[in-house]
Amino acid sequence: MSYCWRMICLAMVLWWSLTAAGAESARPLASTQSPHGNLDIPCATCHTVSDWTVIPSKIKFDHARIGFPLRGRHATVACRDCHADLKFADTPNKCQDCHADLHRRKNGAECELCHNTNGWQVSVHNINEHQDRFPLIGAHAVVDCYACHKVGTVGQFNRFGLSTECISCHTKDFEKATVPNHRALAFSTDCRECHLSMDSWSGAVFVPSTVRR
Numbered sequence: 001m002s003y004c005w006r007m008i009c010l011a012m013v014l015w016w017s018l019t020a021a022g023a024e025s026a027r028p029l030a031s032t033q034s035p036h037g038n039l040d041i042p043c044a045t046c047h048t049v050s051d052w053t054v055i056p057s058k059i060k061f062d063h064a065r066i067g068f069p070l071r072g073r074h075a076t077v078a079c080r081d082c083h084a085d086l087k088f089a090d091t092p093n094k095c096q097d098c099h100a101d102l103h104r105r106k107n108g109a110e111c112e113l114c115h116n117t118n119g120w121q122v123s124v125h126n127i128n129e130h131q132d133r134f135p136l137i138g139a140h141a142v143v144d145c146y147a148c149h150k151v152g153t154v155g156q157f158n159r160f161g162l163s164t165e166c167i168s169c170h171t172k173d174f175e176k177a178t179v180p181n182h183r184a185l186a187f188s189t190d191c192r193e194c195h196l197s198m199d200s201w202s203g204a205v206f207v208p209s210t211v212r213r
Contacts, residue, residue: 068093139198
């Protein structure tokens with residue numbers, strides 16, 4: 001009787017083991033598909049091997065591979081500030097995609113013509129756009145941007161919105177000139193007719209034809 005009981009118990013244990021194994025094999029496997037889309041780097045590059053915890057100091061992805069090297073201030077920006085979702089390939093890479101355009105799109109979309117990744121401060125020597133309408137030569141090369149681009153104006157740095165005529169900025173200089181008196185002698189307001197140098201007001205050459213009739 002005890003032998004039969006042992007056999008019954010053994011059969012029950014075997015049946016339970018087979019049932020548990022079948023249930024385990026029928027359980028759906030955890031998905032291993034990357035939520036980042038088509039990203040050809042090992043998971044361990046950013047995540048721990050025990051779970052999916054991200055270790056910021058461990059991230060070694062080279063952004064230069066995708067044509068967007070992290071230089072200047074971009075190197076210190078948190079990943080989530082640019083990557084709104086986990087599909088990194090869909091992240092926009094144009095300046096205006098992340099930064100508000102204070103120029104109201106009137107200067108075009110190529111921010112790098114005046115700015116760089118070190119900050120928004122502008123050096124007039126880097127403003128190549130001036131070369132097509134108003135080259136910054138002579139004394140103009142050291143003038144502060146805001147001396148011409150007045151704060152509060154519509155499209156403050158809209159390069160097509162400012163006049164390139166001398167008198168548009170130098171009206172007071174024209175009116176204050178007394179040797180000779182430009183206004184009394186009805187001189188032309190086109191300063192370049194007498195002032196051949198952009199370095200200073202001195203050294204002007206008087207041309208009779210510049211007197212307005």
